[in-house]
Amino acid sequence: MGLSGGMDSVTLLGIFLEQGYEVHCCNFYYGAKHNQYEKVAFAQVIEYYQSKNLPVIPHSIDLSAAFSDFKSNLLLSGEAIPEGHYEEESMRLTVVPGRNLIFTSIMAGLAESIEADYVALGVHSGDHHIYPDCRDEFIKALNYAVYLGSDQKVKIIAPLINDTKTSILEKGFALLTPIPYHLTRTCYKNQGVSCGKCGSCRERLEAFENIGKTDPIKYE
Amino acid sequence: MGLSGGMDSVTLLGIFLEQGYEVHCCNFYYGAKHNQYEKVAFAQVIEYYQSKNLPVIPHSIDLSAAFSDFKSNLLLSGEAIPEGHYEEESMRLTVVPGRNLIFTSIMAGLAESIEADYVALGVHSGDHHIYPDCRDEFIKALNYAVYLGSDQKVKIIAPLINDTKTSILEKGFALLTPIPYHLTRTCYKNQGVSCGKCGSCRERLEAFENIGKTDPIKYE
Numbered sequence: 001m002g003l004s005g006g007m008d009s010v011t012l013l014g015i016f017l018e019q020g021y022e023v024h025c026c027n028f029y030y031g032a033k034h035n036q037y038e039k040v041a042f043a044q045v046i047e048y049y050q051s052k053n054l055p056v057i058p059h060s061i062d063l064s065a066a067f068s069d070f071k072s073n074l075l076l077s078g079e080a081i082p083e084g085h086y087e088e089e090s091m092r093l094t095v096v097p098g099r100n101l102i103f104t105s106i107m108a109g110l111a112e113s114i115e116a117d118y119v120a121l122g123v124h125s126g127d128h129h130i131y132p133d134c135r136d137e138f139i140k141a142l143n144y145a146v147y148l149g150s151d152q153k154v155k156i157i158a159p160l161i162n163d164t165k166t167s168i169l170e171k172g173f174a175l176l177t178p179i180p181y182h183l184t185r186t187c188y189k190n191q192g193v194s195c196g197k198c199g200s201c202r203e204r205l206e207a208f209e210n211i212g213k214t215d216p217i218k219y220e
Numbered sequence: 221m222g223l224s225g226g227m228d229s230v231t232l233l234g235i236f237l238e239q240g241y242e243v244h245c246c247n248f249y250y251g252a253k254h255n256q257y258e259k260v261a262f263a264q265v266i267e268y269y270q271s272k273n274l275p276v277i278p279h280s281i282d283l284s285a286a287f288s289d290f291k292s293n294l295l296l297s298g299e300a301i302p303e304g305h306y307e308e309e310s311m312r313l314t315v316v317p318g319r320n321l322i323f324t325s326i327m328a329g330l331a332e333s334i335e336a337d338y339v340a341l342g343v344h345s346g347d348h349h350i351y352p353d354c355r356d357e358f359i360k361a362l363n364y365a366v367y368l369g370s371d372q373k374v375k376i377i378a379p380l381i382n383d384t385k386t387s388i389l390e391k392g393f394a395l396l397t398p399i400p401y402h403l404t405r406t407c408y409k410n411q412g413v414s415c416g417k418c419g420s421c422r423e424r425l426e427a428f429e430n431i432g433k434t435d436p437i438k439y440e
Binding site: 059061062063065066067069070071072096097098099100101102104105106108109110111112113114132133135137138141142144145146148149150151 | 283322331371
């Protein structure tokens with residue numbers, strides 16, 4: 001699965017582990033402003049589950065060469081991350097063309113190599129508005145392409161695709177092994193402490209508010 | 221487009237240039253035994269067309285981190301490249317899971333970034349038997365996924381998919397600007413001089429024989 005180190009993918013990992021799966025977790029470095037902080041979250045989440053003897057296998061994959069000629073304000077080469085809510089037009093500037101397609105393709109090839117049956121993505125309903133590669137119809141089309149391209153060996157799943165960040169938190173807090181939300185990282189900005197103002201931070205804070213809990217990470 | 225430096229993709233490049241397109245050419249380093257030799261062929265082919273003032277833009281992309289846990293005899297980490305014809309079962313060992321899917325995904329993202337309309341692949345009919353990600357149904361499914369994932373901006377094309385290596389050479393030799401076949405590299409082995417014995421070399425030699433010409437590259 002793709003494990004960015006954010007609350008959505010970490011919740012999905014917790015769900016799979018509670019279901020008894022062995023999970024290969026892929027973290028991608030692609031020259032995004034928040035990659036270095038994501039990487040820390042990824043490593044700490046892996047360590048958390050490994051310390052509980054749960055079967056998580058990390059794969060850190062450097063794709064900076066592949067993304068070096070891409071244009072997006074999410075990347076170090078782009079302009080500042082816009083502040084405000086995801087619904088706003090400005091958040092479109094954070095789209096990285098083909099990002100989920102590329103990550104999923106690499107995970108599909110890896111899955112075939114290690115004989116895993118599924119590639120899971122942590123995309124959710126809130127992503128669909130601005131990110132075309134987070135939509136259900138795209139995931140279905142990609143699943144079919146991967147299925148054919150892998151000689152019917154690998155399937156793509158996105159179990160949270162109809163969830164909101166709020167229902168993801170509800171699922172996470174219902175698990176027996178606590179999700180380490182204190183170790184997760186959601187902010188898109190190039191700074192150690194989360195900003196609390198970008199679309200990504202605001203959605204996360206609203207979700208915690210919706211379920212009546214306090215977000216355990218620090219904000220600026 | 222993907223430009224490995226082999227005779228198929230170089231012919232396709234020649235066709236596009238003769239049609240008047242500006243072509244971004246992507247060469248991928250993925251830890252394959254023949255990558256270092258492909259890279260030389262790629263650079264020389266680019267130089268050849270640039271010296272004729274034709275619009276080719278090279279992109280060399282290092283994906284060795286992405287493929288580091290993959291299993292295939294085509295990779296440096298795998299066992300020896302089998303000799304013999306592609307039809308033989310042993311050539312299956314040279315399949316790299318998801319290779320075309322991964323390359324195409326990255327090119328689709330790049331195409332969207334630079335506002336290119338098409339991503340072209342040089343796959344041909346001889347590839348279909350053993351490589352599932354070179355088949356027409358896969359290319360069509362992937363095209364649909366990319367189309368949705370890029371908000372209807374990018375299309376995948378594979379103009380040579382119904383060609384054989386022989387008909388590709390016939391097309392190449394019919395162009396006004398000669399294709400630099402003397403600079404291309406087809407062999408899968410980890411050696412400077414092409415072996416003439418692996419499936420890839422044998423198909424190439426047969427194709428030149430079929431059109432009654434001598435292959436201008438050196439063989440062992």
